[in-house]
Amino acid sequence: MRPARVSVLLRPAAAYFGRFVPGRSAAQKAAVPRLYNLMPQKSEATLTQxxxxxxxxxxxxxxxxxxxxxxxxxxxxxxxxxxxxxxxxxxxxxxxxxxxxxxxxxxxxxxxxxxxxxxxxxxxxxxxxxxxxxxxxxxxxxxxxxxxxxxxxxxxxxxxxxxxxxxxxxxxxxxxxxxxxxxxxxxxxxxxxxxxxxxxxxxxxxxxxxxxxxxxxxxxxxxxxxxxxxxxxxxxxxxxxxxxxxxxxxxxQGRALRHLRPPDEPVLTLHALQVLKRSHAFGFHKCHGSRGKVKGRRPRMWNTMN
Known part of the structure; x- marks a missing residue:
């Protein structure tokens, strides 16, 4: 098999995993569709009924x-x-x-x-x-x-x-x-x-x-x-x-034919957010009072944890 044929077969998968390449902007990552969406799919009605x-x-x-x-x-x-x-x-x-x-x-x-x-x-x-x-x-x-x-x-x-x-x-x-x-x-x-x-x-x-x-x-x-x-x-x-x-x-009895679902997107753990909270890159060092309580408006991402 010529290498070119292999590259064609792997192109959709490469497009998906390209979303996770370090250094790419959020807009670039969002512009690449999931591999799941690149493949021909049966409608939910067909699979269910x-x-x-x-x-x-x-x-x-x-x-x-x-x-x-x-x-x-x-x-x-x-x-x-x-x-x-x-x-x-x-x-x-x-x-x-x-x-x-x-x-x-x-x-x-x-x-x-x-x-x-x-x-x-x-x-x-x-x-x-x-x-x-x-x-x-x-x-x-x-x-x-x-x-x-x-x-x-x-x-x-x-x-x-x-x-x-x-x-x-x-x-x-x-x-x-x-x-x-x-x-x-x-x-x-x-x-x-x-x-x-x-x-x-x-x-x-x-x-x-x-x-x-x-x-x-x-x-x-x-x-x-x-x-x-x-x-x-x-x-x-x-x-x-x-x-x-x-x-x-x-x-x-009519059980639907399901399909494998894409796993959830990677999420930040509580520990990771605690690290970010102390990071100067997110400006959290300006939000703490003497007792460790957050003052003022907190970043939206941090609010999602409460």
Missing amino acids: HRGRGALICFEGLDRSGKSTQSKRLLEYLKQQGDVELWRFPDRETPTGTLITAYLENAESLDDRAVHLLYSANRWEKMQGMVKKLESGTTILLDRYAYSGAAYTAAKNIQGASLAWCQASDAGLPAPDRTIYLHMSPTAAASRSGYGKERYENIRFQEQVAQQYNALAQQEPASWSIVDADQDVDVLSTEIQHLAMTVLDDVK
Whole structure:
């Protein structure tokens, strides 16, 4: 693939993240639309009122936690219920997928932020086809999705690449009706065959990934199900089948197809505002009396904290 093609795929994401480049004025940042607004969206009426669609069920978990095995088992089980497909992310057959494969096999060295956007672009390449399948009544099982992208990049502890930053480029993608998180300790996962062949398969890093997954699960407790991936394979399959049937029943009752929302804009913490309060740049040093009480009119930003 020529570099120019990659740059075209990443252009929308670059436009979004350009808002956070240091030194840009507020007007310049505001002039750049959210990535969420750059992407084609279904109307809220369509997402809310459409009935007879397929369900979207996502499998997430650490490397070697059994996602592929359990997603395949659920695929065979749900074939009795109607049309169902299993999709894997990243899709290594797409233009971005070939670059991702080279990176994972240690054949390419890329900036971590570029890698994150490649993974996100890989999901966006499949978005329209996914929505069409769901609307036609086909249930889609996902072996990894946007949550993996956010968890793995945030686990690298890159300056400026917080979990919210990592989630931003996937805002607007279809949201799973249910995310099944296969919980397993990194040590247990490392004992499974084939572990260590790819870049991210080491215990220390997987521990960081697990922490990010926990944070993601806390964001959406109503749509995440955490299951013990270290139990008997057949017992686990039965548990997952019951979860899936509950989701299919909810969708048949008319549950709306949601989409991933952009994370909230970064906000100043109370501690940060206390620091600013003492800053000469904001003129707070002129507002204090002998007892520390604020005199006169306070800046509007400070008023919002009360």
